[in-house]
Amino acid sequence: MNIKDKLTVSAAPHVHDKSTVKNVMWNVVIALVPALIFATYYWGIRALLLSLTGAVTAVVCEALIQKLRKVPITVHDGSAFLTGLLLAFNIHAGAPIWLPIIGAAFAITIGKQVFGGLGNNPVNPAIVGRVFLMASWPTHMTGGWVAVKNSALSGLNDLTRIATDLQSLSPKAYELVTSATPLKVAQTLRDSSFVADINAQAGGLNLSGRIFSSLTEMETLKSLFWGNIGGCIGEVSAFALLLGAAYLLYKNIIEWRIPLFFIGTVFVLSFIFGGIPGSEISIMLPFFHIFSGGLMLGAFFMATDYTTTPLTKKGRIIFGIGCGLLTIIIRLVGGYPEGVSYSILFMNVMTPLIDMLTRPKAFGRVKK
Amino acid sequence: MRLKSFPGGIHPHDEKHYSASAPISALPTPERVIIHLSQHIGAVSSPSVKVGDTVLRGQVVAVPAGFVSLTQHASISGKVTKIGKFLHPTGIMSMGIEITSDGQNQSVDMPDNPDYMSLEINVLKERVSAAGVCGMGGAGFPTHVKLSPPADKPIDTIVLNGVECEPFLTSDYRLLLERAEDILHGLRLLMKIVGAKKGVIGIEANKPDAIELLQKLVANQKDLEVVPLKMQYPQGAEKQLIYAATGRKVPAGGLPMAVGVLVQNVATAVAIYEAVRYQKPLIERVISVTGSIVNKPMNLLAPIGTLYSDLLEHCGGVSAPIGKAISGGPMMGFALPSLDAAMTKGSSGLVLFDEKTAKSMQEHTCLRCARCVDICPMNLMPTGIATAVKYNDLDMAVKAGLNDCIKCGACAYVCPSQIRLVQWIDTGKIRYAEAQRKK
DSSP states (O other): OOOTTTOOOOOSOOOOOOOOHHHHHHHHHHHHHHHHHHHHHHHOHHHHHHHHHHHHHHHHHHHHHHHHTTOOOOGGGSHHHHHHHHHHHTSBTTSOTHHHHHHHHHHHHTTTGGGTSTTTOSSOHHHHHHHHHHHHOHHHHHSOOOOOTTSSOSSSGGGHHHHHHHHHHOHHHHHHHHHSOHHHHHHHTTOHHHHHHHHHHTTSOOHHHHHHHHHTSHHHHHHHHHTOSOSBGGGSOHHHHHHHHHHHHHTTSSOSHHHHHHHHHHHHHHHHHOOOTTSOOOTTHHHHHHHSTTHHHIIIIITTOSTTSOSSHHHHHHHHHHHHHHHHHHHHHSSSSOOHHHHHHHHHHHHHHHHHHTOOOOTTOOOO | OOOBOOSSOBOOOOOGGGTTTOOEEEOOOOSEEEEESOOSSSSOOEEOOOTTOEEOBTOEEEEOSSSSOOOEEOSSOEEEEEEEEEEOTTSSEEEEEEEEEOSOOOBOOOOOOTTGGGSOHHHHHHHHHHTTOBOSSSSOOBHHHHTSOOTTSOOOEEEEEEOOOSSSOOHHHHHHHHSHHHHHHHHHHHHHHHTOSEEEEEEETTOHHHHHHHHHHTTTOTTEEEEEEOSOBTTTSHHHHHHHHHOOOOOTTOOGGGGTEEEEEHHHHHHHHHHHHSOOOSOEEEEEEEOTTBSSOEEEEEETTBBHHHHHHHTTOBSSOEEEEEESOTTTOEEOSOTTOBOOTTOOEEEEEEHHHHOOOOOOOOOOOOHHHHHOTTOOOHHHHHHHHHTTOHHHHHHHTGGGOOOOOHHHHHOTTOOOHHHHHHHHHHHHHHHHHHO
16 A cells, blocks of 8 residues: 555644635625615615625725736635625715725725735725725715615604604704714704704704604614614614624624624713713613614624734723724714724724733733 | 533534444554654663564563653564664654564563552652653653652642543543543552642543543542543643643643642553553553544554554555544644554554545635634634744744643634644744754
8 A cells, every 4th residue: 555645744733623714704794694685675776786886896906906916816705895895885875886986996905905915904994995985075975865765754764753843843953853864963962053053943942852862762773773764884774783793703703802892882981971961861872872873883894803903802802992982982072973983993003002912821821 | 510621722523433432452463563762752762672682572672861761662572673763653753673573472571469559659650660651642751750749849639631632532531431440540559659639530521421430430539539521622731631620720831740730641540550560561552543434443452663554454444545644633643644653652543534634725814813812722822923933033922922832733723714823833932942052
């Protein structure tokens, strides 16, 4: 028996759990499918079209650049597809088709490939793309929310109950609740001159307090949870995103620390600091904050990006808390209604420092 | 019941079903054996025979070259036919003594001494040393060295390692079932030699019958305890086992004696018992020959020095071409270039993979997914060490844990980028040792 030439000689271990990069990335894509289905249901086929446009653009871009760089083309690993999809999820369904194309192209080239591709980018490429679009075409990014297909009004459709009333009381308040996202409404109600205006228009009524408390009503929270609300494609439904997140947690693809501490921090801080003058603090206020905007998408799908988040468990806790803290600061006192992507971006940059400061002590090594 | 364990670790398929139910059977005396001069950690033994000498089974053929070294014995009777380089189970060529059988299998005198427990401690230690016993779990540390701890490091607990956390291997499992009483005799001897008050046997939960049997046997012995452990790799690694079984943490860079513990494999316990009672040298051991392509997976009691090819032949060969032959388990064992290697005192298994299973996957860039960091049983940053080694930054590698790594391979097992982390870390260990020598 001459088997000398046939035996593989390699270093231990000789067995593997069969996980691959490809498997990880495509599973995250699968986890985003429920959100995509919900978005398509509420906003029509256009949401699907924009999402796929982003994903395909990213794949094509990555392949082209890898060809230029003369490195193996690895687009089948799904990471570019995922980046493109996430980028498109940060755009609303009424946006022009070129928006996800430019965004995805920017995300892949500047956000990822200039640093050397997968595993080497310092910050989340999808967020790089989003921030670039926000800075370049703010009106396309934030204006013109599409009407929720299955309901009468855009934005906070559940405020229809008070909207009819509002129209006669204060046109300005009416415009706000019918055209803005819930977070924008919450932010505007923190503007004292705006509050004074609408309350005056309404003849001294506490209109601002009334609108604010309607944000935390069960009906509103239900809409936020199921997705019957205006916003970006990927912000659609907390339920759909949680479904995907549960899948990723079950599959051991994402780890619980970052999402838990991110969402937990937002939950606690919004309860303490989220109220406005002239309105009672509702026990439901934290739920409004965690279910609205991009928090679910950000916490489970973007702040868990492997490459740009800390390696250590302690580091991931710090990362999560940092993201939550910054999100709340931006939402409550910043210039934007939503701060999820900026806070993740900021914490991405902090990651090497966090890793350095939280290096684990080896088993049996005493703290010095 | 809540099973004891350690932080970190992985859960590979145990794959023990191939050979688990095969009782230990003796291999017929092979035509030739090769007694390696380096079967242990420490100085290479010096041959005390020359080519042409006739030797009996159990006769000394090599003597220790220092305190941390080992006596080697002929495992069959016959003629010394060659002293030279032979393939070692670690895959390298190494000095050994070839003995060709005379077919008689005549042994030296091995008198029974039923009253062995009343022998003086010095005599006990001498017998263990003379029998050439070393750790049979793989590392092969000379047992007589472990039995002579410094006076300022008293040992109060003996931990017997019956974990066998490596997938596929079943040799320790069969010993637990078939030689349970001898294992306990060995444990008692160990306790007597070092003056330990307590004896603990750690067994992984995937061997419920062994746990039950041992628990029954120690039921009336208050100073002995059987600790069922969670099925988790590397449960059998020394520091992890000590932590799981006793709750004590061996300090980094330290030995188990620093926390008053001495660890021995269950197979070593049997060898110690036989060495003391019968003055029988360590000349045979149980080895699992297993894998999906082995026709008759077995647990063989084989003379030390038997060629792997002879073991496989006795097991009826293979049903498909061999892709990889592993000496030891698949997590920490060595892939052999051929089956011409001869087993040593630490050879617990021969695992055979078909060509498909043997295929190694392409290494990709690190995603920084942190799986290796999360499961590292030593709480290190494997990817950090590997990257530092890649860029030749040894200081950074040490900071990330280079010297604390036990090379269990759990990190490489879970890496989705298929990075050969252990290989990189090992490279770093070698470079670091070189750098230290130069200083």
